[in-house]
Amino acid sequence: MTLVLIVALLALGLSGHSVVFVPIGGGASTHVGITRTALLQEVTETCQAVAVAAGHDFKPTGSSPEELVQACLGPTATGEVSGAKFHSALQEIYTHSGLVDRDFVNSAPHHFNSEAFLEGRRLITEGVLAIKANIRYQNFKAARETLGRVLHTLQDFYIHSNWVELGYTEPYINLIRPDLPLDNLADVDTATCSDCSRGTCPNPILPNILKEKKLTSGYMGIFSAAKPKGKCSHGGAGDLTGTAVPRGGISKDECRSDNVALHNAAVNAATAASLQLLQDIRFAAGDKDFLRMMGIARSSVVCFVIDTTGSMRDDINEVQAVLHKLIDSKKGTQDEPSEYILVPFNDPEFGPMIRTTDADIMKREISKLTAKGGADPPEMCLSGLQLALTGAPASSHIYVFTDATAKDIELKDTIVALIRTSKSTVTFFITRVLKRRRRSLRAGSFEDYKELALASGGQAIQVSKGQLPQATDIILDTSTSALVTVLQRARNPGKQETFTFMLDESLTYITIYITGTSISFTLTNPAGVSQSHNEASGKLGTIKTAGNLNRIRLNADSQTGAWQIKFNSNHPYTLKVTGQSIITFIYDFVERFEGPHPGYAVLSGRPQAGQPATLMISLIGRKGPSSVSVGAVSLVTVSGPETESHGTATDMGNGDILVTVDAVPEGEFVVSLNGTDKVSNNVFQRQSTTQMSVSKVNIKAVVDSSAEPGKAFELPFSVKTQGSGGKYSITAKNDRDIHMSYPESLTLTAGKYANANLTIKPPASTPSGTAVTLTLEAKSASGVDSNYVVLRISVVTKITDFVPPLCEVVSVLADDCPQAVSQCGPFQWEFLANLTDGNGTGIEKITLQQGNGNLTYTSLSAPSVQAHYRASCCSQIVEITAVDKVGNVGKCYHSIERSAGPPALSLSLPLWLCLLLSALVGRP
Structure with missing residues (x-):
C-alpha cells in the first residue's frame, strides 16, 4: 500500500x-x-x-x-x-x-x-x-x-x-x-490521582504511579459519586464521581485544549x-x-429454496434443468454469484442448508434433489424460507420453487420480521395456477406467498412447467451486486393509473416487471414515444410474457429523464422498475439514545407509532459519497391510495444523512430518494424494496455474551405499549429448532415496560461458531398491533487453549546473497523453521503472508511441522503465519536485509515475540 x-x-x-x-x-x-x-x-x-x-x-x-x-x-x-x-x-x-x-x-x-x-x-x-x-x-x-x-x-x-x-x-x-x-x-487501595479543582487538568496522575508504571483507569459513576479513596475519575458531565476528591478525570474521549x-x-x-x-x-x-x-465479493449471493414433495415430481426435473442453465450462464462472468445457497423442503423435513462458492458443487447438489412423499400435501415452505433468510447474507435474492401452499403458516409473522431485518428479496415461482381454498384459518394460501413477496420487494410468479425457463430470466437479471430499484407499486384491486419514474445516465440493463392477469398498459419515454403491452418488440424495448409475469427489457440506448407507464385494468397487478447502477443508498431506521455518550441505535423492529420516524441513510456514488448529493427523501406507500411523507435531512458527514419524517404514512411504506449524480449532473431516483410499518409496541432485548453448547442461556427482555394495555401474546422462534421456554403472554400497562426472561439451551452437540437467529414477537389480543426483535446468539465452545503456535528457526542460508541488491538476480536464499502448537490442539493451516518465494511444509498432522522457504535474494523478507484449530495465530518473520539489524535468533521463541523483536529492529 x-x-x-x-x-x-x-x-x-x-x-x-x-x-x-x-x-x-x-x-x-x-x-x-x-x-x-x-x-x-x-x-x-x-x-x-x-x-x-x-x-x-x-x-x-x-x-x-x-x-x-x-x-x-x-x-x-x-x-x-x-x-x-x-x-x-x-x-x-x-x-x-x-x-x-x-x-x-x-x-x-x-x-x-x-x-x-x-x-x-x-x-x-x-x-x-x-x-x-x-x-x-x-x-x-x-x-x-x-x-x-x-x-x-x-x-x-x-x-x-x-x-x-x-x-x-x-x-x-x-x-x-x-x-x-x-x-x-494498581490495586484498590492505591491512590492514583491528584485533585483537580477546576475539573480538567493536563495530567492528574500521581508521580509515583507514573514512575512505577502502574496501570489504572478512571472510575465512572452514572448513579453514584462513590469511588475508592484517591482514585482517578473518568470525568465529564455524565460522571458523578468527577466531583468527588480527587476531582477531575482522565478520560480522553474529548479533545480539549488541556489534553x-x-x-x-x-x-x-x-x-x-x-x-x-x-x-x-x-x-x-x-x-x-x-x-x-466485510461484504466485498464479486457479485450477489443467490439462494434457491426448492419444494421436493411428491406433487413436484413432474416439475423438479424442469427446475433442475433451468437452474443448471442459469448457473452455467453466469459461470466465469462478472456477475457470477459470490455464493450459492440451497435449501430443500418437504413435509415434515426441511433443510439442510447447503452453501458453496463453487458453481459445479451447487449443480451437483441440485441434481441430487428428488421428489418424494404424497401426491399433493401442503409442505414446510416457510420453514425452508426461514433457514434461507437466517443463513444468507443481508440483501440476498432468494428464489422459492413450489406448487403447494404452506403447512407451517404460523411462521408467516416470523418470515416478515426476518425479511424486514435482512432486507432480502424473496421471489416465488409457483408452478400451479389453480386457486386453493384454505383448509382452515391456520392453513396457508397462495395469497400468503404474494403478500410475502410484496413485503420483500419480490414477485409471486405463477407459471406452468413449460413456462418456467422464460420466467426464471428474473434470476439472471438480479444476479448482480449493482441491482437497484427505481420504483415499485402494487394495486389490488387494479385501477386506471399512471406512474412516473426517473431514469438516469448511470442505469444499465433497465427492466420492468409487471405481474397480473389480463393487464393492459402503455409505456412512454420522455420524448413521447410509446409502446403498448401487446407489442412484443417495439421502439422502447422487448416484452416477454410467462404466466402472470410481463418482463420488459428497455433498449440499451433508452432516453434519460421522466418516463411514464399507464395501466388500464381492474385486475390486481404489481409494478417494479430495476436497473444496474453503482449509485444507490443504504438505510436503517434508528432511535436516539441518551447517556454520557449519546447517539443513534438501529431499530431491530418497527418504528414507534405516533412519533417521528428517524432514518440514517448512506449515499453511495461512483466516486464515493462526495460524488452524489441528496435531493428529497420520503416514505411512500406501495399499495392502496398512494401517500408520500417527506423528511427533513441533516448531513452527518462522510455521506451519512439523518432524515426525520414527522408524519409517517399509515400501512406499509418504503423509502424513496431522489438526488443528483455530480459526475453526470443527472437526477436519479431510487427506492428501497423492503416494506415497513409502525407499531405502538416496543420490545427491548440485548444479547450480552455467547452461549455454550449444552448450557442454558438466559435472555432478559422487556415489552411496552403506547396503546391500550391488556394481555399481549409472546411468541419466539429460532432457526435451529432449539427448545425455548418463555411466558406465552404478558399483561401490559400503557407506557410501562413489563420484564420477562427467555431461556434457550443449545444441544451439547452444537458446533462452535453456530449462530442461532431468534425472533421474538409481542402481539395484542386483537392482533391489530405487534412488534418484533431479531437477535443472534453465537454458540461457542469454551476454549482453554490461548497459546499461539511457536516457531523455532532452524537455519537461514543467505551467504550467497550479494551485498548489493542490484546484483541479487541469480542468487537465492533459504529459511527453515519448526512450527509447533504449544497446547496440542494442532496446527490447522500455514500461510505465506509476505515474500515472493516458494513455501513448503511437512504434514500438518505431525506434532512438529517443518516449514521451508526458498526465494530470490531480491525478495528479502518472509513472514509466515500458523493458525491452530481454535484460531490462535502465530507469526514468524525474518529479513535478510543488510540494514535489518541483528540476525534472527536460532532458539525457540513464541511467534508474537519473534514478530515484536523484528519490529523493534526496523521492520517496515
Whole structure:
C-alpha cells in the first residue's frame, strides 16, 4: 500500500471534531473514526495481498469504499460493481460499536472503567473467539456484530486508562493474548490521582504511579459519586464521581485544549490496537473469508429454496434443468454469484442448508434433489424460507420453487420480521395456477406467498412447467451486486393509473416487471414515444410474457429523464422498475439514545407509532459519497391510495444523512430518494424494496455474551405499549429448532415496560461458531398491533487453549546473497523453521503472508511441522503465519536485509515475540 493511500485513508477516517457522540454517521465520532481507519487499512492490505497472489495490480482510483471495492475485485470487475454491501458491513460494525454506549453504559468492563482490566480483557478475548468461530461457519453477520462491540471495548482501554500517560505508544498486546499476564495493575487501595479543582487538568496522575508504571483507569459513576479513596475519575458531565476528591478525570474521549497530546496519543494507540486485532482475525480466517465478512465479493449471493414433495415430481426435473442453465450462464462472468445457497423442503423435513462458492458443487447438489412423499400435501415452505433468510447474507435474492401452499403458516409473522431485518428479496415461482381454498384459518394460501413477496420487494410468479425457463430470466437479471430499484407499486384491486419514474445516465440493463392477469398498459419515454403491452418488440424495448409475469427489457440506448407507464385494468397487478447502477443508498431506521455518550441505535423492529420516524441513510456514488448529493427523501406507500411523507435531512458527514419524517404514512411504506449524480449532473431516483410499518409496541432485548453448547442461556427482555394495555401474546422462534421456554403472554400497562426472561439451551452437540437467529414477537389480543426483535446468539465452545503456535528457526542460508541488491538476480536464499502448537490442539493451516518465494511444509498432522522457504535474494523478507484449530495465530518473520539489524535468533521463541523483536529492529 502506498504512503499516499495510507494518508488518504487516515484523513478519511479521522476527519471532523474528535468527540464520542454519534455512533452512526462518520467522522464525528472517535470510535467510528478509529474503527473506520483501521478497517479500511486492513481491507486495503488484504486486497493488495489478494491482488499480488492473483498476479494483477492493485490500483484504487481514490480512497472511497466504492473505489476500493472496484480495485479489490481486480481486472474481472469491468462492469458495475456496487460498494453497497461493503458500506453495509462497515455501518453494521460501527452500529454495534455504538450500542456499547447504550446497552452497557454502566458496565465498567465494557469501557475499561473503574480498573476493570481483567474483566475487560475477558470480553475482548471471548469476543474474538466468537468472531473466529462465526467466520469458520460463515456466520458473517454475527461476526460483524461481535466485532463492533469488541473494537469499542479495546479502543476504550486506551481512551479511559493511563496507558499513554505512562509513555506507551504501542498497543498493549496482552489485551488480545489471554495467555499473557496483565502486569503492574494498581490495586484498590492505591491512590492514583491528584485533585483537580477546576475539573480538567493536563495530567492528574500521581508521580509515583507514573514512575512505577502502574496501570489504572478512571472510575465512572452514572448513579453514584462513590469511588475508592484517591482514585482517578473518568470525568465529564455524565460522571458523578468527577466531583468527588480527587476531582477531575482522565478520560480522553474529548479533545480539549488541556489534553490535545494525550488525546491524540490515545487515538493513535487505539487505532494501532484495532489494526492488530483485525490482522489477527484476518490471518485466522484467511483473506477470502475476511473480505466476505466485510461484504466485498464479486457479485450477489443467490439462494434457491426448492419444494421436493411428491406433487413436484413432474416439475423438479424442469427446475433442475433451468437452474443448471442459469448457473452455467453466469459461470466465469462478472456477475457470477459470490455464493450459492440451497435449501430443500418437504413435509415434515426441511433443510439442510447447503452453501458453496463453487458453481459445479451447487449443480451437483441440485441434481441430487428428488421428489418424494404424497401426491399433493401442503409442505414446510416457510420453514425452508426461514433457514434461507437466517443463513444468507443481508440483501440476498432468494428464489422459492413450489406448487403447494404452506403447512407451517404460523411462521408467516416470523418470515416478515426476518425479511424486514435482512432486507432480502424473496421471489416465488409457483408452478400451479389453480386457486386453493384454505383448509382452515391456520392453513396457508397462495395469497400468503404474494403478500410475502410484496413485503420483500419480490414477485409471486405463477407459471406452468413449460413456462418456467422464460420466467426464471428474473434470476439472471438480479444476479448482480449493482441491482437497484427505481420504483415499485402494487394495486389490488387494479385501477386506471399512471406512474412516473426517473431514469438516469448511470442505469444499465433497465427492466420492468409487471405481474397480473389480463393487464393492459402503455409505456412512454420522455420524448413521447410509446409502446403498448401487446407489442412484443417495439421502439422502447422487448416484452416477454410467462404466466402472470410481463418482463420488459428497455433498449440499451433508452432516453434519460421522466418516463411514464399507464395501466388500464381492474385486475390486481404489481409494478417494479430495476436497473444496474453503482449509485444507490443504504438505510436503517434508528432511535436516539441518551447517556454520557449519546447517539443513534438501529431499530431491530418497527418504528414507534405516533412519533417521528428517524432514518440514517448512506449515499453511495461512483466516486464515493462526495460524488452524489441528496435531493428529497420520503416514505411512500406501495399499495392502496398512494401517500408520500417527506423528511427533513441533516448531513452527518462522510455521506451519512439523518432524515426525520414527522408524519409517517399509515400501512406499509418504503423509502424513496431522489438526488443528483455530480459526475453526470443527472437526477436519479431510487427506492428501497423492503416494506415497513409502525407499531405502538416496543420490545427491548440485548444479547450480552455467547452461549455454550449444552448450557442454558438466559435472555432478559422487556415489552411496552403506547396503546391500550391488556394481555399481549409472546411468541419466539429460532432457526435451529432449539427448545425455548418463555411466558406465552404478558399483561401490559400503557407506557410501562413489563420484564420477562427467555431461556434457550443449545444441544451439547452444537458446533462452535453456530449462530442461532431468534425472533421474538409481542402481539395484542386483537392482533391489530405487534412488534418484533431479531437477535443472534453465537454458540461457542469454551476454549482453554490461548497459546499461539511457536516457531523455532532452524537455519537461514543467505551467504550467497550479494551485498548489493542490484546484483541479487541469480542468487537465492533459504529459511527453515519448526512450527509447533504449544497446547496440542494442532496446527490447522500455514500461510505465506509476505515474500515472493516458494513455501513448503511437512504434514500438518505431525506434532512438529517443518516449514521451508526458498526465494530470490531480491525478495528479502518472509513472514509466515500458523493458525491452530481454535484460531490462535502465530507469526514468524525474518529479513535478510543488510540494514535489518541483528540476525534472527536460532532458539525457540513464541511467534508474537519473534514478530515484536523484528519490529523493534526496523521492520517496515
